[in-house]
Amino acid sequence: MQSAEAIKREIIRRINDRVWQPGEVIPGELELAREFGCARTTVNRALQEIANRGLVNRRRKAGTRVALNPVRRATLEIPIVREEIERTGAAYRHKLLHCSREHPPAAKRREWAPGNRRKMLHLQALHLADDKPWVYEDRWINVAEVPAILDVDLKRISANEWLVQNAPFTRGDLAISATSAEPAEVQALGLPLQSALLRVDRQTWSDDALITSVALLYSPGYAMRSVL
């Protein structure tokens, strides 16, 4: 046994098979390195990855403990809407429904940019797969942070895509929830009232300045998928 990958698997096996009990301290890196016949660095790497998965907790001097309640982490990939649609084999199209410079509602302004009283760019758009509504987008853009957006033809390239390529962020928040369709979305998506929609709210920031805040409302039947 000499590869970090194999060592990782063996350590995980011992945790799963209760060779090392939950809450118990496992042998130190040096001892494991001797057992596996490899350098300490290699064991260190394996253990760091296991700790990242939440299976063990590590502290200097205290050692490495098997987690009592292994935290399950799932990684969600958040693609550009166009790529997500094209990956299904459908033709992508988007329709700009609304675009104007407005003052955001007071509540949102306080949350996003307490000091900024300027107008923001407010967009509403629909992304379609094979001409069927896929997701409704309601977006605010902080023009002060990305002035170049004003020169973009948002009918040709979606704000979603332009921002991903041109407005790097240092920080972002994500919230996934469910909501009943309201009139504006109902009309855009062509749905019965009260349909249950998956809603994704995303804000991205450049340091402390908001770049954009977007709400995405997916057509019924849509699911975000991931592996554990």
Place this chain on the structure above:
Amino acid sequence: MQSAEAIKREIIRRINDRVWQPGEVIPGELELAREFGCARTTVNRALQEIANRGLVNRRRKAGTRVALNPVRRATLEIPIVREEIERTGAAYRHKLLHCSREHPPAAKRREWAPGNRRKMLHLQALHLADDKPWVYEDRWINVAEVPAILDVDLKRISANEWLVQNAPFTRGDLAISATSAEPAEVQALGLPLQSALLRVDRQTWSDDALITSVALLYSPGYAMRSVL
């Protein structure tokens, strides 16, 4: 500059500031190591982490390229329901609504365990925060994989919690969607018909054998949160 962390930040800065353009090949590890005055290993570590974030793509011989469409990844932490509720400061309680050994519906059986015609354990439970419904759980458990579950008093400890601690899995799927409340859940959660609910479906597997499949229906207003 000598720490991998600082090098990572500097490389990310150069990508964000377009010092290295999207699609462009960046200098090799040896060259960067010379520039930053550190070992190649250190640059390698920084670049691997950046690649994990999706900001660059790396291929042997071809080098490291700045990604054209940086993939945004979000890590969702999936806590035990009890811990999630207690973290809000509320008192946790759970109520077992249904528990029996049944044959799963044919469609589900085919999806989960085509070769297994035996009965599974079917549970329905409600998790409450300060005695208010928080999430409704509908779960199937493959008794063949975790026979010990039959000796557990599921009124005392929730299946959710027992399984996390006692049934390690090697693989899991996750799907997040929105759904309209149906009669069984409406009654359990005390909701008006047609409420929009966030639904999380999770299956966990031990190699190729299903351990458990669960659907969680969260009360209105609940959101899964994460950072980008």
Place this chain on the structure above:
DNA sequence: AAGTGGTCTAGACCACTCC
């Protein structure tokens, strides 16, 4: 065939934290 990233080693020093 050659150049790039992927990985491992052996050793060192440091930083944290428990005792």
Place this chain on the structure above:
DNA sequence: GAGTGGTCTAGACCACTTA
């Protein structure tokens, strides 16, 4: 103070991919 993990180094060899 001592023991643990965290990190860096300098070097080596390997694996893959492109030219």
